[in-house]
Amino acid sequence: MRQSGIVIILLSAIALFGSGCQSEPGIDKEKFSEMNRTVRDLKTSITSSNPCDAQDTLLQRLASGTAALKEKAASKAESDLVEAYARLLTTYQDGLLFCQYRHQLSQFQFVPKGRIYVFQELDPLVQKYGFSTKSHLYKPTGVYWKSIEGESIKVIWESAEFQIKIIENMVNYY
Numbered sequence: 001m002r003q004s005g006i007v008i009i010l011l012s013a014i015a016l017f018g019s020g021c022q023s024e025p026g027i028d029k030e031k032f033s034e035m036n037r038t039v040r041d042l043k044t045s046i047t048s049s050n051p052c053d054a055q056d057t058l059l060q061r062l063a064s065g066t067a068a069l070k071e072k073a074a075s076k077a078e079s080d081l082v083e084a085y086a087r088l089l090t091t092y093q094d095g096l097l098f099c100q101y102r103h104q105l106s107q108f109q110f111v112p113k114g115r116i117y118v119f120q121e122l123d124p125l126v127q128k129y130g131f132s133t134k135s136h137l138y139k140p141t142g143v144y145w146k147s148i149e150g151e152s153i154k155v156i157w158e159s160a161e162f163q164i165k166i167i168e169n170m171v172n173y174y
Helices: 002-019 033-046 056-072 076-105 123-129 150-173
Strands: 115-117 133-138 143-149
Touching: 033 056, 033 076, 033 150, 056 076, 076 115, 076 123, 076 150, 115 150, 123 150, 143 150
Parallel strands: none
Antiparallel strands: 115 143, 133 143
């Protein structure tokens, strides 16, 4: 009699603790299907011969999709995935900003070919990505200015590719 009482108590304890140890739901792949198509399109754009020619619609799709999914994340895994999309969005925006400045200033003769003038707006990104700068003197005014190597943008695209791999792994293995 005593053994059956102990067994009942043990089974009750296992049932009680076991119900609290349910695993958290993973990722609802259907909910994220549109964003995953956007990420595939972005990956194609980044690995193309000129990622700076990306369409603005891709950036808009990534931004609006990330904002919409932020409210719909139903689990920790989904919240983590939305954060990964947000990091990718930031990296992609950084790259496009450098592309914009590289393109705009390529027409000015004072900027050496293959370099990007570091405007004040770009300075935090230069620090963020650890780009080395070169100082230049603009002789007519005697003012020094900084530039980075035009190929530095590749570091940002590589970072975006790395973010895409993280997202793909999260989607495939959660």
